[in-house]
Amino acid sequence: MSKKKWTAIKHISESVFLGLCCKVGTSQVLAMRKDVMDIRDMVRNQVKTSEETSVMFSGSQREGFRLEGSDVDYMLWPxxxxxxxxxxxxxxxxxxxxxxxxxxxxxxxxxxxxxxxxxxxxxxxxxxxxxxxxxxxxxxxxxxxxxxxxxxxxxxxxxxxxxxxxxxxxxxxxxxxxxxxxxxxxxxxxxxxxxxxxxxxxxxxxxxxxxxxxxxxxxxxxxxxxxxxxxxxxxxxxxxxxMNNCQFLTYGLLKLFLTEIINKMVGNDDKFLCSYHMKTAVFWVIQQHIIPKWCPQNLLECFWVCFKLILKWVYEGVCPNFFIPDNNMFLSKIHGNIQHQLFTRLYGLYEKGLAFLLLSPSIRSYIINVLYNQISSINTDELTLISEAEFDVNLFKEIYHFNKLTNFDVQRCTRYLYTIEYMIGSSLLTQYQVLQLEKLLASVLQKTAFIIIHMETYAHKNKLRYRADKISFHMLKLAAKFGFITDIMYIAMYYYKTLRYMEALSIIDMIKVKLAQPYVMYGFNVDTTMYTEAVGGQSWSSKMRQAVAWDIRLDNKIHYFSELIPEQESVVQNNGPTLCIPPLILLYMLEILCNRHVDTMRVHTALNDLQTLVHYDQGQLIPVPLKDISWQILGICQQVTGNLQAALSSYQQSLKQEPFHYIQRATEMRIEQVGVLL
Incomplete structure (x- = not known):
């Protein structure tokens, strides 16, 4: 191969490497994902008893992939x-x-x-x-x-x-x-x-x-x-x-090759190769030391070696399991006519050479960029690929999505708290794991507070109720120091539940000011410049408290306040663990409910703000999957303020949305109630 051609392939490899870093993740992002998931699982494993079912998050998401269309895999065992x-x-x-x-x-x-x-x-x-x-x-x-x-x-x-x-x-x-x-x-x-x-x-x-x-x-x-x-x-x-990052990205490229090229034009019944075969090929190639150096310049060579191994397996009809080679994973699936057709298709790609990667929508632009632009050098320094704000979006997304612990009661919450307290002081933890533990602590404290106050609500002794109230409030204040901005909302919910409307409104006004700051990150929406100017360089714990908002997740086994009980019960009937509510939607709802007892003029202002938000938001403050509960809450607020016709319309709109929460039963019940009153 000529020096000029080799240089071009090297540059294409580097360009594809950068593209995969953006698509799959840099080594820093992948390490963060691993740490966040690991520490959550460690907490779970420390707390579970011998009588319970163990749960292991597995599959490509557990490995660190966040590719579009990836399913979620779990393993459960007694x-x-x-x-x-x-x-x-x-x-x-x-x-x-x-x-x-x-x-x-x-x-x-x-x-x-x-x-x-x-x-x-x-x-x-x-x-x-x-x-x-x-x-x-x-x-x-x-x-x-x-x-x-x-x-x-x-x-x-x-x-x-x-x-x-x-x-x-x-x-x-x-x-x-x-x-x-x-x-x-x-x-x-x-x-x-x-x-x-x-x-x-x-x-x-x-x-x-x-x-x-x-x-x-x-x-x-x-x-x-x-x-x-x-x-x-x-x-x-x-x-x-x-794996090192080049090996992992080779695996990622093989997964994209599978979904976007091999299986793109065939039906589900004709998808004989799967991601597991791709992973097995990478394992064998790494262990057999076929490639002396896995690096960005050699990425396409690494991919090509793995592809040729898969082609060889299909030709021979033998795919040896990595741990038990005698287990031929093609034996009952890829043989005879199926084997011949698959080999013909793969060999056709082989004859095209690496040019067939132009068929991949995820990779094409990175190859064309080098072919049509005479690039003398490509910077493969991963640290320059992603800004501080972009990395933080990835980090806080992981923190939010992998922050779930299950089976809450007072005894379980106590074990969680002891476990987190013990683990959080370990010098062996990474900074990502400490951050995840802090958010887990906030979540457990919030749930414990509402469980305790619910238990003592029916206590006959005022002293017990007073003590439960004091403990619960202290837990919620402590949780607010470790969570997102929106975790302060649990204090407002608590005040409303315990009939302290003025205190709840004071918290609501404070949250409004915090959420109105132009640098606040909500989900994937963030002004990166303002965010960096406001909190750049600070610790992630500080950023989380000052500049990060996320949806409010209500555990459906806990009744936070009565107005949402029908919705929570409807989700429970469909085996749903949580109700996810956009923060501003819940904020306006609490403001309306509190002001019914305090200031009726503010009720109409808050209701107008809520109605404008639900009617005109374009996915910035209300994610599309959460539109069902957002329309539902608007209807509830309209119903409690006496505007029954508007409430009926909102409930009907809720039924038309994507059924993310499966609250249709509650919606139909509310429509029936409004119909009786009209």
Whole structure:
């Protein structure tokens, strides 16, 4: 290859690298995403009990991708059940507290096993999934999937080993599985292969965390309906985290290549290659040390090597599992005519060379930019790719979306608070993890405050009510010091709930002033120049308190104030955990409700402001998915102020919006109420 051509390819690689940094994430952004998700999961794991179901966020989002259309993957397993490879491992468990399950791989293909109960299960669903064979109670994967699907969110379906569906605007896959604390004997060869990658500490960490079993059998196995497949999701997550940024972006480029080129023009039934195959190819290429240097200048070479490996696999009809190479992941899916057609399509791309990447909408412009502009050099310094404000948007988005903890009661809240207090003082935490812990602390304090005051509302002794009030208010004030600007709203809700309207209005006026500042970041909307001038260079904790607003998330198991109870109950009936409300919508609602008891003139002003916002906002202050609850709240405020005709119109508008919250039941109930009064 001529020096001129090599230089051009190097520049194209660098340009694509920069494009992927913008599309997928810089190394700093990816490290931040990992830390934010990790610390949330650490808090959850510290608090869960042996009787509860463990939850692991998995899939491409857990790996750090935020690509459009990515679904959300979860793995769930009963924490008091453990799978063993042999009976000798039973000595590590208390059989009075844990149900033991034994693997039987004797008649299953590599990477699959039958599971049978060694002791009675403490879970009522598992005995229902058992079939009797050879005087043993085997857990049938197909029956278990059916049971789990029947108890999941409405309109869910079975998809492979998962229960799949759509909740709000998000597609999800939930795999109900079992966990094993020991590394599979059939995967021991993987540990022997790890000479240069991953590092020994990563190998040890992976091995000591074992694997999972997901509910699906091999299509060519003797017991397809009853077998379980080994899952290495946790191990794969750790391997992805051990990649350098060029390796991760190569994986990202392969994912874009899959979705935007290979699978673009075919139906769902003809999408035989999946993201898992792309990831497996990257794993093999890294470990076999085919590429001596993974760097921005070599990105396209790295991609090309991985692509050729996938092409070779399709030609041979063999895709070896990274952990158990004897498990051919193409065996039951890509063979015969399907294999021939797929190879023909891929070989056609191979003949075009790297030029086929021009077919990718995400990558095309970065290639053309180099081809049509004689660029002498490209700066691949990631620190210059994203401004301080742009990084902060990414950071606070992650903080908001991965700030959810579950199963709140006083005892659970207390354990959360102790755990966060203990963890937040650790010197081993990154700055992102400390920030996430602070926001988690704010959320737990808010929920605890409302739970306590609800418990003591019906107390007969004034002393108990007074003490509960004092504790709750102190918690909310403390939470406001650790959260977003909008976390102060919980104090206003609390004052309204406890009939202190003047105090609530004072808080509302203060929040109005804070939200009116031109530098405030709300979601993705931010004036980067003003934001940087106002808070640039300050700590993220300080920025979060002074300049960041986000939607108010109301836990539907907690009644914050009575006017929204029907909406919360409607969401609960559709298995929804939260009600998300734009901050200004809730602000105006509280102002209207408080002023009904204080100043009727201000009621009409606030109602006009609310009506203008709901009618004319173009997605800046009311995200499109939250229009259903925004129209609903406008209707509630119009109804309580006596404007029934306007309320009816607002409720009807709420029904026309995208059903993000599934509050139609509450809306229809309110329409019926208004109809009776009109």
């Amino acid at each position: 924490n008091n059940h453990r799978v063993l490879w042999d009976l000798s491992q039973s000595r590590y468990y208390n059989t009075h507290r844990q149900t033991l399950i034994l693997c039987d791989c004797s008649d299953s293909p590599p990477g699959y096993s039958m599971l049978y109960l060694l002791s009675p299960s403490m879970d009522r669903d598992i005995p229902r999934a058992c079939v009797r064979m050879n005087n043993r109670h085997y857990i049938s994967s197909s029956i278990y999937r059916q049971i789990m699907c029947s108890t999941s969110i409405t309109n869910s379906t079975q998809h492979g080993p998962c229960v799949s569906g759509t909740y709000r605007t998000l597609e999800y896959d939930t795999a109900h599985c079992f966990v094993c604390d020991f590394w599979p004997p059939s995967a021991s060869s993987w540990m022997d292969r790890c000479h240069s990658w991953p590092q020994p500490r990563v190998v040890d960490d992976i091995a000591k965390n074992g694997c999972h079993f997901v509910a699906i059998g091999h299509k060519l196995g003797s017991h397809e309906d009853h077998e379980w497949r080994f899952s290495f999701s946790l191990a794969e997550q750790k391997l992805v985290y051990s």
